[in-house]
Amino acid sequence: MTGPLTGVRVIDLTAALAGPYGTMILADLGADIIKVEPPGGEVTRRVGPYPPSDGGQQTLGGYFQSINRGKRSIVLDLKSPEGHADLMELVRTADVVVENFGPGVVERLNISYEELRKTNPRLVYGSLTGFGAAWSGESPYINWPAMDITIQAMAGALSITGTEDGKPVKIGPGIGDIFPGTMLTIGVLAALWEAQKTGEGQQIDVSMFDAMLSLCERMVYQYSYTGQVPKPIGNTHPILTPFDVLEAKDGWIAIAATTQLRWEALCRIMEMPELITSPRFRDEGRRVEHRSEIRQILDTWTRALTRAELREKLGGKVPFGPVNDIRDIFEDPHAWARDMLVEIENPGATQTAIVAGQPIKFSRTPSTVGVRAPQLDEHGDALRTEVRAASTNGTVG
Template sequence: MNNGPLTGVRVVDLTHALAGPYGTMLLADLGADVVKVEAPAGDMSRRAGPYPPEDTTHVFGGYFQSINRGKRSIVLDLKTPEGISTFRELVRDADVLVENFSVGVMERLGLAYESLAIDNPRLVYAAVRGFGDPRSGESPYAAWPAFDLVVQAMAGIMGITGTEDGRPIKVGPGVGDIFPGTLLALGVVSALYEARGSGRGQFVDIAMYDAVLSLCERIVYQHSYTGAVPVPEGNKHPLLSPFDVLPATDGWVTIAAPNDSRWRRLCELIGRPDLGADPDFATNVRRVERRDDVFDALAAWTSCRSKAEILQCLGGSVPVGAVRDAAEIMADPHVASRDMLIELEHPGATNSVVVAGQPLKFSRT
C-alpha cells in the first residue's frame, strides 16, 4: 500500500516528452495519485524505444517507462466537447494540474488556469515551457518551441562545456528537461504547502531556460565579479585545482582536492610530500595559476595504475571516483544498497526491465 509523503494528493498530468513527465514522475514516486491524460495519438515518447528484444507490441519503450512509471492513464480528445467535459470533471476533484503545451494552447481550448480555478479554487496549476508563461513575464521567445539541446545552448551549459579549443559539447543527460522537471515538482509541492493554510491554489510557472540558467549560476557571478566571459575549458575548472579527469591504465578517474588540507593529504598518498610543502602550490589560488603543473604531477601517478588501484589508495581520504559506464554503475553495491535500480514489468516482455530509482529517501513514509 502506498504511504508516500504525497499520499492523498491527486494530480492530473497533461504533460508529454520529458520535462513535464519527469516532474510528475517525482510526484508519483512520492505517493501522489497521478492520472496521465494522453491524446488519442499518445505521448510522443511512447514511440521512442528502446524495446525489449521479445516485445513485438511496442506499446511503449524504455523512454516512456522510465518517466511514467507509477501513473494511471486515460485517453481524452480535448478537441471534442466530450473530452473537455471529462477533463473538467477530473480537474474539479484534483489538487494539481500540470501541462507543458505551448503558450496559448490551453486558453484556446477554454481550459485556462483562471477558468479552471473558478470550479476548483484550491487548484495548483503548474506549467513548464521552454521560455515560460506570460503571466510571470513575457519572453521574446515565448512562442518558440524548445528541446533539451536548444535550452542547453541558449541558457549557458554549452557555453562552458566543450573542448579547450572552444568547440561546444552538450551534456549527455537531458538536463535541459530534467532539471526544469525537478523544479516543477518542487514548485508544485511548495504551492500545495501554502494552500494548506490559504485554501487557495495558484499558477506555478517553470521556464526551461530559467531553470538551466539557475543551474549555470557560476557563469553569472563569474562574469559580474570579474568581467570575464566563461568559455569551455575541457575538463579543467576555472576556479578550483586539482579538479581533474586523469588517465588510468584501464580508463579514467576524477580527483577533486581543492581544499588545501586535502591537497596536502593527496600529495602524501601519491608519494609527493615535496609538492604538498611547496609554497607555490600551497593554496587553491596558486594551484589554479599552475593547474597544468598540478595535472601533470597527478597524471604521472595515475597513468601507471588501474582505476581499482587508484580508488584503493585514495578512497576515503580525498574525493576520488572512477569514470564508469552503465554496466559498471548497475553492478555497484552502492546502487543496490540505496535501491536505485527498480525492476518493472514491461508489456510484451517476459523478463523484467530496470529503470533508475528514486533518490529521495524518507525515514518514515
C-alpha cells in the same frame, strides 16, 4: 502507493520529457498521477528502445516506462466537448494540474488556469514552457519552441561545456528538460503547502530557459564580479585545483583534492611530500596559478596505475571516483543497496524493465517506484467510475 504525497491527486497533461519527469517525481512520492493522453497515446509511447516481446500484448518502451512509472492512463480528446467535459470532472477531484503545452494551446482548448479555477478554486496549476508565460515576465522568445539542446545553448550551458580548445559539447543527460521539470515539482509542492493554509490555489510558471540559467549560476557571478566571459575548460574547475579527470592504465578517474588538507593527503599518498612545501603549490591560490604543472604531475602518476590500484590508494581518503559507464554502475553495490536501480513489470516482454530509482528517501513514508507505466487508457473506465462516485457522494471540489 506509499509516500508523503499519498492522497494528493495530480492531473498530468504533459508530454515528452520535462513535464513527465516532474510528475514522475510526484508519483514516486505517493501522489495519484492521472496521465491524460490524446487518442493514439502520448508521443513517447512510440519511442524505444523496446524489449524482446513474448508475442503477446504490445510492450512498453524504455523512454515511456522510465518517466511514466506509477501513473494511471486515461484517453481524452480535449478538442471534443465530451473530452473537455470529462477533464472538468477530473479537475473537480484534483489537487494539481500540470501542463507543458506550447504557447496559446491551453487558451484554445479552454483549459487555462483562469478557466479551471472556476471549477476548483483550490487547484494548483503548474505550467512549464520554453520561455515562460506573459504574466510572470514577457519574453521576446515567448512563442519560440524549445528543446533540451536549444535551451542548453540559449541559457549558457553549452558555452561553458567542452574542452578548452574545442567546440561546445551538450551535457549528456537531457538536463535542459530534466532540471526544469524538477523545478516545476518544487513549485507545485510549495504551492500545495500554501493552499493547505489558505484554501486557494495558484499558478506556477517555470521557463526552461530560466531553470537552466539558474543551474548555470556560477557563470553569472563570475561575469558580474570579473567582467570576464567564462569559456569551456574541459573537466577542470575555473577557481579550484586539482579538480580534474585523469587517465589511468585501464580507463579514467576523477580527483578533486581542492582544500589544503586534501591536497596534503594526496601528496602523501603519491609519496611526494615535497609538493606540500613547494612555494608554487603552498596554498589554493598558487595551485590555481600552476594548474597545468599539477595536471602533468598527476597525469604521470595516475597513468602508471590501474583504476583498482587508484581506488585502493585514494578511495575514502580524498575525493576520488572512477569514471563509470552504465555497465559499471549495474555492477556497483551502491546503486542496488540504495534502490537506484529498480526492476518493474514489463507486460508483453520476456524480461523485466530496470529504471532509475528515486533519490529522495523518507524514514516514515517511503517513496516507491515499484509500479510500471500504464498501458494506453488502462485506467479510463476505473477513473470515470471514481469521478461519478465522488460526485454522487459529494466529495468533489
